[in-house]
Amino acid sequence: MLLLIPGPVQTRAEVRAAMAQDIAPWDRDFQAVYARVRERIVGIAHGTPGVHATLPIQGAGHFVTEAALRTFVPPGGKVLIPVNGAYAQRMARLAREAGREVIAIDLPDTRGATAADILPALEADPAIGTVAFVYNETGSGIVNDVEGIGAAVRAAGRRTVLDAVSAFGALPFRLDQHPECDTLVFTSGKCLEGMPGMGFAVARIDRAEACAGHAGSWSLDLSDVLAHARRAGWGSIRFTPPVQAIAAFDVALDLYEAEGGQSARLARYRANADALYEGCAALGLRPYLEKRHQGPVIVTVHQPADPRFDLMTFVEALKRRGVLISNFYNTAAPTLRIGAIGAITPEDIRGAVKAIGATLEEMLPKAA
Numbered sequence: 001m002l003l004l005i006p007g008p009v010q011t012r013a014e015v016r017a018a019m020a021q022d023i024a025p026w027d028r029d030f031q032a033v034y035a036r037v038r039e040r041i042v043g044i045a046h047g048t049p050g051v052h053a054t055l056p057i058q059g060a061g062h063f064v065t066e067a068a069l070r071t072f073v074p075p076g077g078k079v080l081i082p083v084n085g086a087y088a089q090r091m092a093r094l095a096r097e098a099g100r101e102v103i104a105i106d107l108p109d110t111r112g113a114t115a116a117d118i119l120p121a122l123e124a125d126p127a128i129g130t131v132a133f134v135y136n137e138t139g140s141g142i143v144n145d146v147e148g149i150g151a152a153v154r155a156a157g158r159r160t161v162l163d164a165v166s167a168f169g170a171l172p173f174r175l176d177q178h179p180e181c182d183t184l185v186f187t188s189g190k191c192l193e194g195m196p197g198m199g200f201a202v203a204r205i206d207r208a209e210a211c212a213g214h215a216g217s218w219s220l221d222l223s224d225v226l227a228h229a230r231r232a233g234w235g236s237i238r239f240t241p242p243v244q245a246i247a248a249f250d251v252a253l254d255l256y257e258a259e260g261g262q263s264a265r266l267a268r269y270r271a272n273a274d275a276l277y278e279g280c281a282a283l284g285l286r287p288y289l290e291k292r293h294q295g296p297v298i299v300t301v302h303q304p305a306d307p308r309f310d311l312m313t314f315v316e317a318l319k320r321r322g323v324l325i326s327n328f329y330n331t332a333a334p335t336l337r338i339g340a341i342g343a344i345t346p347e348d349i350r351g352a353v354k355a356i357g358a359t360l361e362e363m364l365p366k367a368a
C-alpha cells in the first residue's frame with residue numbers, strides 16, 4: 001500500500017525493521033541511542049549546543065504542542081495565534097483549554113500568514129507575550145512566513161512557539177537565527193520519516209528554566225523534562241517512552257543524512273507535490289490553492305462537483321488500487337487531501353495519479 005497522507009508517513013524497510021526488538025528504556029545501550037537522537041535533533045534544528053536542547057514528550061504532536069504552550073506561555077498569559085487552518089485552530093484550542101488567553105487572528109486558509117497579518121494586533125496589545133503559529137498548515141497545504149513573522153516578533157521583543165510538526169526536517173529553519181523562538185515542536189512520524197509515537201520540542205534552555213512552574217501539568221512540563229535530563233542524564237526519560245519508535249527514529253535519521261539532509265528532502269517533497277498538483281489538474285481536479293501558495297507537504301484539490309461523488313467510497317475504491325489518501329478533509333470547502341511526504345518519489349506519485357484517474361472514471365462514468 002502506498003500511503004499518501006501527511007503523517008504517519010510511508011517509511012522505509014530499514015526503519016520498520018529497527019522496531020523488531022524488545023527494549024528496556026533504562027538500559028544503557030538504549031540510553032545512548034536516546035541521548036544521541038536528542039543531540040542529532042539539535043543539529044538538524046541548527047540549534048546551539050548549550051543554548052538549545054531537545055525536550056521530548058511521548059505521544060502525538062498535540063501533546064508536545066500543548067506542553068510547549070503550557071510551558072512557555074504563563075498561566076493566564078496572552079498568546080496571539082494567526083488562524084488560517086485546522087492545525088492553527090487546534091493550537092488555539094490547546095492554549096484556551098490550558099487557561100491561556102488566545103488572541104486569534106482569523107485568516108483565509110488559501111495563503112500563508114505574514115508579519116503584516118499579525119503586527120497590528122501585536123503592536124496594539126503589549127500584554128501579548130507570545131506568538132504561537134504553524135509553519136506548514138497541514139489542513140490545506142499553505143506555508144506561513146516563518147522568517148517574516150519571526151523577525152517581526154523579535155523586533156517587537158516578544159517570543160514565539162512554532163508548530164513545525166509537518167515542516168521540520170524538510171522546510172528550512174535555523175534556531176540559531178531565531179533567538180525569539182522559545183521552542184519549535186515536531187514529531188517522529190512526519191518529514192523525518194520515522195514511526196509515530198514521539199513528540200520533540202527543541203527549546204531554549206534559558207527559557208525552559210525561566211518558565212519552570214508554568215505548565216500546571218507534570219506530564220506536559222518541558223521545564224521538568226529539562227530538569228530531569230540535568231539530574232538523571234540526557235539518556236534518561238521520565239516515563240515509559242515508545243522505545244521501538246525511538247530506535248527506528250535513530251535509523252530514520254541515518255537515512256535522512258544519507259539522502260542529503262534538509263535541502264535534499266525538500267527537493268524530493270517539492271517534486272512530489274508538483275507531480276501531484278500537475279497530475280490532478282490534468283485529471284480535471286481543480287486545485288484548492290493557487291500554485292504560488294502551494295507548499296511541498298500536502299496537496300488539496302476540490303472534490304468533483306458531480307453528485308455521484310462520495311469521499312469515503314472514493315477513498316475505499318482508490319485503496320483497492322493500492323493508494324491510500326485521507327478519508328476526511330479539513331479545508332473550508334470539500335477537498336481531497338493528498339500527502340506528498342514520506343518515503344515516496346515522484347514516480348510513486350505518477351502511479352498514484354493514474355490510480356486516482358482510473359478510480360474517478362469507475363465512479364463517475366461519462367454518459368455514453
Ligand SMILES: *Cc1c(COP(=O)(O)O)cnc(C)c1O
Pocket residue numbers: 006007060061062063065087134136137138163164165166187
Ligand atoms: C500532524 C500535525 C500535528 C500533530 O498531530 P498529531 O495527530 O497530534 O500527531 C500538529 N500540527 C501540525 C501542523 C501537524 O501537521
